[in-house]
Amino acid sequence: MEFAEKLAALAAKVRQQRGAIETEEATKNAFVMPFISTILGYDVFNPLEVVPEFVADVGLKKGEKVDYAIVKDGVIQILIECKKSTEPVKIEHASQLFRYFSVTNARIAILTNGEVYQFFTDLDAPNRMDAKPFLVLDLNDIDESLIPELQKLSKDVFDLDSIISAAGELKYIGELKRTLAAQFKEPEDEWVKFLTGRVYSGAYTQKVREQFTALVAKASKQFLNDQVNERLKKALGAPSFPQNYDVEAAAAITSEPIVDADLANADGIVTTLEEIEGYQIVRAIVCSEVKPSRVAQRDAKSYFAVLLDDNNRKPIARLHFNRTQKYLGVFDDNKEETRVPINSLEEIYEHTEALRASVKSYL
Template structure:
């Protein structure tokens, strides 16, 4: 099997076993060691993988869980946590180990989520933010290609560092754009104010333009999506009959690399049927993305109610929790199982409706 096949096989294992994993050691054995093997390293060869390697700057006996070696030097440090443990509180621990070694890369993982760090800002001082975050239960082809660069056969330090710099900047830009798309900040708004007012800007104009900019962004995104869907339908209609879509496929957007399946549409109709008691079902809409199928309120992607990932051997529904602080993924045996989680769907709908009402009131009060 090639690298991608090995990774997808590991994904299936994680889906089946994650609820049975009770300890950090079990996480290492079931999920993390197989990942190291998938990367081409022999976990039983001390010249390739060193478990519990000393990383002691404080004389407290600090040890990193795994160090991947090349030419007798560590190239990748791996700090492990239990598969149900959140990683947000543990990057400081990894950075301490990082400073005690000459490795250029570090990974913090719970076997499901992998956070890759480098020392782009200052050599031998681990960056505060990862340059790559991979969720094994929500993988994209791009994620697999980025992980493949750490494979024993393809490892090239300078190439990864160059890619890491670009990925880190990309992540930061996306965060800035998403934040400003949802709630345009002063500087973001000021740019448009100056463009439209011969370079002039003042607080009154910024407050006046802010809700207009937000509505304009939503409109542009909606139009882009609509245009692409229209183009896809036109292409489909223009295809000769011998080039019909495969069974189970409703639409293919080759430009975006997205395939919308009949199963996704059927799941969407189930969600609409459940939620129609709370809202006019015409307001329940969807947008298909490469990694998931999102069902939202009023066709606005950031007012999402739930997300669906309907892979052949791994079907899940994601519900927003803590506002939009995180997403709770629930395993489905079939799309009919969505009906078993009507209470969760109501939570997702309430989150989306609250976000909609908040944005509406904020705009009206400007």
């Protein structure tokens, strides 16, 4: 399995199990240890590679522990501090990391709640951990541009010098991207004033500020949607992805066999962003059984099909999203479809076993 595929599989596991994780210890066992073993490639049961509850007394602080120390070539390279997944990751949780960073050879420190991983080094002062991470990995929203840098920390291709040299750029690019994302979501006054000055020549009064605050927020959302739509159009060869669209009424909610003709008739089909997102979720779930490249999508008038090997006789799922009530179609061993109502895309994860069982039946 490729590195990116392993990340996607772990992300699917996190989304599926997060509701059952309530303690820090459960977070370590369910999420963090699989990250260390599957993603970074270290043997969590080998104390020569992974040292749990690592102790290095610092000054008057005796007996304090860091959750994990990762050893490479006999030297401690990475320190990891964990918090339970129900808590947000905050720099205030990193007190042990700050102290241990200065008394070990580690150049990388990781603070995590099992879902978000913040990576730190010592860019600002030698042997002193920075207050801000140079890389942030969110398994709920993986930034694919960070995957090559993250892979440099894995056991097989460990390249500390390379990642340290790139850390400065990664740190500021990451901060800029998060700042832009925050401004797009809820623009601050300075951001609104800056953009208003580019398009409006009048006085920047209170009334103008209020008017353009709403306009900037609306324009930002439309701009992001335009960018996403353009990428999807290029990827799928579709002519457009309008936000408002008309579709024909769907069939009655019953179990039904595969109908090949439905997939063959592509006239008047409009693929939506929501269908693409649903396809990506199904793909992430079943990549535990097959390579993601084998999971294909094909849109029809009344549903969006997810197929194995792009073969309409190997259905994995159908997304019936062209209606007010959405349905996920899952298949049994006889390729009979059963539609189950869902209210959000996240509910697809509740049917992980059924989706994987469909794939296994074709292997």
